[in-house]
Amino acid sequence: MTELNETNFYNPSEIETRWQKKWDEDGLYHSDIDPHRKKYYALTMLPYPSGDLHIGHWYAMMPPDARARFKRMQGFNVLFPMGFDAFGLPAENAAIKNNIHPKTWTYANIDKMRTQFKTMGAMFDWRREAVSADPEYYKWTQWFFLQFFKNDLAYRKMSPVDWCPNCNTTLAREQVWGDDRHCERCGTPVIKKNLEQWFFRTTRFADELMDFSKIDWPERVRVLETNWIGKSEGALVKFKTQSGDEIEVFTTRPDTLWGVTFMVLAPEHPLVKKLTTSGQRTQLNEYIQQALRQTDIQREATDKEKTGVFTGGYAINPVNGAKIPVWIADYVLMTYGTGAIMGVPAHDQRDFDFARKFELEIKVVIQPDGIAPIKSDEMETSFPAYGVMVNSGKLTGTKADQAFKRAIQFVEQLGVGKASTNYRLRDWLISRQRYWGAPIPIIYCEQCGAVPEVESQLPILLPDDVEWKPTGESPLKLHPTWKNTICPQCGGLAERETDTMDTFMCSSWYHLRYLSPHFSEGPFDPQEYAYWMPVDIYTGGIEHANMHLIYTRFFHKALHSIGVVPDTEPMLVLRNQGMVLGEDSEKMSKSRGNVVAPDKLVNQYGADTVRAYLMFFARWDQGGPWSSTGIEGTARWIRRIWALYNDPAPRGNPSTDLVRNLRRKLHQTLASVTRDFELLEFNTIISSLMELMNELTKAKQSGAAYTPEWKEALKIYALMLAPVAPYMAEELWQKMGRAYSIHHQTWPTVDALAAAEEEITLIVQINGKLRDRITVPAGISDEDAKKEALASEVVRKALEGRQPRQVIVVPERLVNIVV
RNA sequence: GCCGGAGUGGCGGAACUGGCAGACGCGCACGACUCAAAAUCGUGUACCCUCGGGUAUGUGGGUUCAAUUCCCACCUUCGGCACCA
Known part of the structure; x- marks a missing residue:
């Protein structure tokens, strides 16, 4: 080592700190409106300020950063901003545990992470940073709530909601995961509570959310979301009980109406009491008690045998006048459809199981076309397919393709039913009984009810002096004075809503706040919006498919419907990265001891090597296990590039063929690197650059280093390297005596003739x-x-x-x- | 159970529109340098073989002059949903 002279020694930490400082001082990565250039808004999901930037953050941000840099070199005016999703439970839990104020904890973490971010060499424009816990940010989160409230997109209702006993708050349905229905954050199984809560009408946009025709999103996400929204087309049909009460059912198979042999109500159904005959009352009450005592997990287990009790009451089938018994059973859910179903055992497996268990009639009304007819007493399973309608009065003989439509027409003509669509998607529950969030700007007045806060009064600031004992009630409620206010309508004494908003509310619009984080006349500057929006590419993990990604699109569509934004879609292209696993191929976690710390890697190899390895080690969309020997290969490559530019070259007589081949390889590489950047195929960008470097090394040994072609090769190689290894590229550029900065250069063009x-x-x-x-x-x-x-x-x-x-x-x- | 993705050397992966399977890297082996080691550099590296060739992209079929790529069935695995009427 000692005989190597200074200039030949690759010293990443020296190079990187020097350029970082210079770029910062020069504002190299500022993005401002420029009507003469085409814009490109590249967005990466913003992090929660947990206090430490982990390798997953690097993976989510550095390959997209390289691509944003590439786009910039292609001549686009690129906006690539960063911020912090700063409200949320971890801060509050840390506060309880360590007796630090959530605000102190959060902002200290942000400071630390911002510093870590800067070592990455990302082209973030920090002037556009947005922090969702800043009053100038959450003022507008509250403002959005008010717009939703005023436009009937936010409402309050009493409903059984999922409650995490550990986090001491309610959760939205999609924040409850897995077979054991646990909290997405902490893993604790949730319980049900009946509470008065605020909801957003996401269901109003269900159809629009299923329409992906205007955006380029991965098939996987589209399928996931479509399943989550769960659209079912069918009919609502009214049955009448003998005492004249109506029981409405939802069915996706109106063509099987003639095969109804019983009805089932959810145990919680309001008509159960009235229908129950005195003889059945004891048995029924017992069953209901038992059903209510069960957890959702027990109740929704699909493999258990059907249970249920006859109410003693009967209903009349409106299509054929048949008298059918009404049962209750816990396989019917009060939360979906109408909480009541028609039982068609011949054509629905669940109803079939139920009928067999309780020896109810099975009546075949659909027959397969062409093959031997089904007989009800010989059936071993239901026949759920479409077919020819039989025993169906006037509709008997209707074929599969017509059956659905004609059955609906039939009930419509009778006036007992209509076409209807049901969704699995529910409205979004946004109330959280916690402190560290944006307060819901609503005031409760005894005279006027729930009254929106006056917009000029926003933001409703969080008080600093609170006790954050986890009581199950919002800490704001326990504050001695905070909730006391005056009704904006009547001027009387009133109380504030003490719940705060789900943090997904904050992250539903952060891409808009980046446009003008300090704008005070609205959530965003309309001029900035007009230039930058919509987001051209959005990158992040797929785990948010059913949460953030649905919320943020809902948010935009809701804003569009009330005239706040001109577009219906916020993000045109979505791409997901995979996950960096530990060396043991397991998810990284402190308890497994397989965590890879980026700070350490940067110290050891330099940020350029870490960036390059993250691009190279796996397909970016798939991710994979980390390899501490693998990164050595990338480090070697980086050092060899350094040597290629800086070590003395032997003189020689390179043949014309050699020089010609050098140029060919150069331009072929440029073509494939350009293509791969466009497609986000980062691993092959690095392989191509490695291949070319091998060629360049050989050519150098053969004395090619004194040709004009060599000069061109070094120039283009540095330019291709600039998005990947921005520090080293800048250093090499300077050493070649070229004008600062390489990051303001134009992406080179392929000489097709040379590449041929x-x-x-x-x-x-x-x-x-x-x-x-x-x-x-x-x-x-x-x-x-x-x-x-x-x-x-x-x-x-x-x-x-x-x-x-x-x-x-x-x-x-x-x-x-x-x- | 339903929906979707993925199965290629010892490992991560490459192969653009159906046209040389295994680019690039790791690892490993050998060599050079060294008193020695590390680092570095070079060479080799799918499997079998009688050195002609033969066999290989989860398995079994099919289409084709030609299949990692298209079609059918199955297996494994990962993810999502799950008594949703």
């Missing part, structure tokens, strides 16, 4: 098997290719004078001789 091959290897196959490779001039005609192939020694031997049956020529690629 003069000679190609023609593959010769016999019966599809490789037999020979022959070198022929590029652009060879099919006829000549055929001639050359047949003339080949190997082919002549193999054919032994036989005539080929067929010869297939793939232009400039391959000749296949079939014998």
Whole structure:
């Protein structure tokens, strides 16, 4: 080491701190409106300020940063901002545990992470940073709530909601995960509570949310969201009980209405009491008690045997007047459809199981077309497919393709039903009984009810002096004075809402706040919006498919519907990265001890190497296990590039062929790197650059370093490296004596002529098997290719004078001789 | 159970529109340098083989002159949903 002179030694920490400082001082990465340039808004999901930037953050941000840099070099005016999703439970839990104020904890973490961010070498424009816990941010989160409230998109209702006993707050349905229905944050199984809570009408936009025709989002996300929204088309049909009460059911199979042999109500259904006959009362009450005592997990277990009790009451089937018994059973959920179903055992497996268990009638009304008819007493399972309607009065004989439509027409004409659509998606519960969030700007007045706060009074600031004991009630409620206020309508004494908003509310619009984080006349500056929006590419983890990604689109569509934004979609393209796993192929966690710390890696290898390795080690969209030996390979590559530029080159007489080949490889690499950047195929960008470096090294050994082609190669190589390894590229650029900064240079253009091959290897196959490779001039005609192939020694031997049956020529690629 | 993704050397992965399977890297082996080691550099590296060739992209079929790529069935695995009427 000692004999190496200063300039030859690659010292990333020196290079990186120096350029970081310079770029910062020069405002190299400022993005401002420029009507003369095409904009490109590249957005990466913002982090929660947990206090430490982990390798997953790097993985989510650095490859997209490289691509944003590439886009910038292509001439786009690129906006690539960063901020913090700063409200939320971890701060409050840390406060309880360590007796630090959530605000202190959060802002200290943000400071630390911002510093860590800067070492990454990302092109974030920090002037546009937005922090959701800043009053100037959450003022507008509250403002959005008020707009939703005023436009009937926010409402309050009493409902059974999921409650996490550990986090001491309610959760939205999608924040409850897994078979054991646990809290998405802490893993504790949730319980049900009946509470008065605020909701947003996400269901109003269910159809729009399922429409992906205007955006380029991954198939996987579209499928996930479509399933989550769970649209079912069918009919609502009214049955009447003997006492004249209506029981409405939702069905997706109106064509099976004639096969109804019983009805089932959810145990919680309001009509259960009235229907119950005195003889059944004891048994029924017992069943209801038992059903209510069960947790959702027990109740919704799909593998258990059906249970239920007859109410003693009957209903009349409106299509054929049949008298049918009404049961209650816990397999019918009060939360979906109408809480009541029609039982069609012949054509629904659940109803079939129920009918068999309680010996109820099974009546076949759909027969398969063409094959042997089904007999009800011989059935072993239900027949759920469409078919020809039988025993269905006037509709008997209707074929599968007409059955659904005609059955709906039929009930509509009778006036007992109508077409209807049901969704699995529920409205979004946004109330949280916690302190560290944006207060819901509503005032409760005894005279006027729930009254919106006056907009000029926003933000409703969080008080600093609170006790955050986890009591299950919002700490704001326990504050001695905070909630006391005056009704904006009548001026009387009133109380504030003490719940805060779900933090997903804050992150539903952060991409808009980045546009103008200090704008005070609205949530965003309309001029900035007009130039930058919509987001051109959004990147992040797929785990948010059913949460953040649905919320943020809902938010935008809601804002569109009330005229706040002109677009219906916030993000045109979505791409998901995979996850960096530990070396043991397991998810990284402190308890497993397999966590990779980026700070350490940066100290050891420099940020450029870490960036390059993250791009190289796996497909970005899939991720994979970390490898501490793997990164050595990338580090070696980076050092060899350094040597390529800085070590003395031997003199020699490079042949014209060598120089020609060098240029060809250079421009071929440029073409593939350009393409791969466009497609976010980061791993092959690095492989191509490694290949080219190997070629360059060989050429240098052969004395090519004194040719003009070499100079071009070093220039283009540095430019291709700039998005990947921004520090080293800048340093090499300067050492070459070129003008600062490499990050203001234009992406080089491919010289197609130079990239073109003069000679190609023609593959010769016999019966599809490789037999020979022959070198022929590029652009060879099919006829000549055929001639050359047949003339080949190997082919002549193999054919032994036989005539080929067929010869297939793939232009400039391959000749296949079939014998 | 339903929906979706993925199965390629010892490992991560590459292969653009159906046309040379295994680019690039890790690892490993050997060599150079060194008193020695590390680092670095070079060479080799799918499997079998009688050195002609043969076999290989989860398994079994099919389409085709030609299949990692298209079609059918199955297996494994990961993710989502799950008594949603």
